Amino acid sequence: MQIIHHGARTGVTGSCHEVRISTYGLLVDCGLFQGEEAGRTLNIEFPIEHIKALLLTHCHIDHVGRLPWLLAAGFRGPIYATEATSALLPLMLEDGLKIHLGLDKSQCEQFTRLVKLLLKPIPFDCRAQLVLPDGGLVSICFRPAGHILGSAYIELVLPDGENVIFSGDLGPYSTPLLVDPQSPKQVGTLVIESTYGGKYHQPIDYREQQLAEIIERSMNDGGAILLPAFSVGRTQELLFDIENIISRTLPLKSRKEDAATNWHQLPVILDSPLAIGITEQYITFQRLWAKEAKQRLLSGRHPLSFKQCITVNQHSDHLAIVNRMKVTGEPAIIVAASGMCEGGRIMNYLEALLPDSRTDVILVGYQAKGTLGRSLQSQPDSVEIQNKNIKVNATVHTMSGYSAHADQFDLVKFVAGIEQGPQQIRIVHGDLSSQRALAKKLAAVKPGCEVIIAAEEGS
Ligand SMILES: [Zn+2]
Known part of the structure; x- marks a missing residue:
């Protein structure tokens, strides 16, 4: 041999x-x-x-x-x-x-x-x-x-x-x-x-808490929260954690009531035909999930297809949402490929929303040298997207734990x-x-x- x-x-x-x-x-x-x-x-x-x-x-x-x-x-x-x-x-x-x-x-x-x-x-x-x-x-x-x-x-x-x-x-x-x-x-x-x-790697235990803290801070000033993510694996892990954060905020009362309300009204937009198709397969093969994920299913939850998760398949719908976000500055979490901001639907969101100071970009994956994702990590004044110079007034966050x-x-x-x-x-x-x-x-x-x-x- x-x-x-x-x-x-x-x-x-x-x-x-x-x-x-x-x-x-x-x-x-x-x-x-x-x-x-x-x-x-x-x-x-x-x-x-x-x-x-x-x-x-x-x-x-x-x-x-x-x-x-x-x-x-x-x-x-x-x-x-x-x-x-x-x-x-x-x-x-x-x-x-x-x-x-x-x-x-x-x-x-x-x-x-x-x-x-x-x-x-x-x-x-x-x-x-x-x-x-x-x-x-x-x-x-x-x-x-x-x-x-x-x-x-x-x-x-x-x-x-x-x-x-x-x-x-x-x-x-x-x-x-x-x-x-x-x-x-x-x-x-x-x-x-x-x-x-x-x-x-950083311990996995803290990633959900870290993600919740960044999103919560971002929600205070409104605007979009952009999560560039690979369509297979990373997207599903993110949806899984976001659903859990939303579910955890449900019983909260008193001073955290505002935060809970915000979370429960926040649309989570999955804007990627490939990621939608892959997520459907993750759901089909839920028999391969880990014990914790199966327990959530048994308790009646839908970790990858929850109520607030909106999927966008058609390109015309994608363009309409980009435009709407640009004009209204409504709060929303947007998950779209590619993970390193090199092509894919995330590019239109970045072009439209990086100049808006209410926008937050959360980079959850490794960003290779020479990619737009890597440039954004240094919080530059401007970047080049599709041959245009785009001002970066958005806040860029980097987090690990999703490898x-x-x-x-x-x-x-x-x-x-x-x-x-x-x-x-x-x-x-x-x-x-x-x-x-x-x-x-x-x-x-x-x-x-x-x-x-x-x-x-x-x-
Ligand atoms: Zn691999």
């Missing part, structure tokens, strides 16, 4: 790994290069004739976005993914195809029809058997990774009995909406991500919890310093295990 990294050997995008078993290959993920790696060719430059299946850990575009190029290169093998990832995948790909390839609706539908034909949805914790042309059996099992809906780490048992695990992206522990990742019992070779292999990624503590906990093995760990999907930092910690918790820093290997 050999593992070849076709992407995310170093860096955090373009995830694509191959398990070579004699003369056959299995691909794990086929992601798009983004950010600093965006200049790399998207064409599939490695041979694919021997690739017998594609396995997807989750539907983030840096793990699935090169699927159109893989199919264009001639791949027609089965695509294994969890049921929820299989449901989300067409939505994510259609959005990606429109943005990156400028395909129209019917071209997108044609493409997603082909993907749906190849997809083999597998429930969590069930084993699928893949028969190789020489009769060898590969057992495939998806285990919850707690990163986004449907996300999994993949356990493979190869024909010779060797046990290989690909972590995909692992989520943090103790988030209220999705279940925690559980460490596998036994591993031979572990391929693990290291996005935050050298960092610690969908495990930090160093979580990654080490995941590995330390493995009862048997691994004999080898390959660290991928992170910059060199993150990979090195994680390698040091993992070598300490698993003495005797060979720890390979993929970024230091030759390509």
Whole structure:
């Protein structure tokens, strides 16, 4: 068995790994290069004739976005993914195809029809058997990774009995909406991500309280509260917390009565067709939610589709709301993509509302260098949006605690919890310093295990 990294050997995008078993290959993920790696060719430059299946850990575009190029290169093998990832995948790909390839609706539908034909949805914790042309059996099992809906780490048992695990992206522990990742019992070779292999996140417990405090302060002067957010994962976590804040304020009396009234009259506008579609899938797959989220359902609440949450699908409605907010300055929370303020419907809101001093922008995600989100974090006097100079009189807040990624503590906990093995760990999907930092910690918790820093290997 050999593992070849076709992407995310170093860096955090373009995830694509191959398990070579004699003369056959299995691909794990086929992601798009983004950010600093965006200049790399998207064409599939490695041979694919021997690739017998594609396995997807989750539907983030840096793990699935090169699927159109893989199919264009001639791949027609089965695509294994969890049921929820299989449901989300067409939505994510259609959005990606429109943005990156400028395909129209019917071209997108044609493409997603082909993907749906190849997809083999597998429930969590069930084993699928893949028969190789020489009769060898590969057992495939998806285990919850707690990163986004449907996300999994993949356990493979190869024909010779060797046990290989690909972590995909692992989520943090103790988030209220999705279940925690559980460490596998036994591993031979572990391929693990290291996005935050050298960092610690702020505790998750405080994020809802912090969000409530910022929104409450913002409500005092009216105006819009803009929450730029990724459509998958971040948006649903935000809606989940906002619903809980609203629900918590219900029984408040006396001096806090005003605050409770404000919260209960505040519209929460979800203005993103992709995020609306994804949120519907989160609701469909509520059986995958964590205990706390299920308890809220049992008590009659609707954490992702509450009364005050208004969804905006049509572009004409979106433009009308932007205009209305600009003219009236009515208070409202607006959740829209993109998370780093690089394209998407949030751009029209920013252009219209940044000059208004009553506007608040809350940045809840990582803002990469060179993005508008990163510029806004320094509270500049003005920014450039769609080739126009826009004054920034709005207040910009930055908060953390919403990362969908495990930090160093979580990654080490995941590995330390493995009862048997691994004999080898390959660290991928992170910059060199993150990979090195994680390698040091993992070598300490698993003495005797060979720890390979993929970024230091030759390509
Ligand atoms: Zn991801």
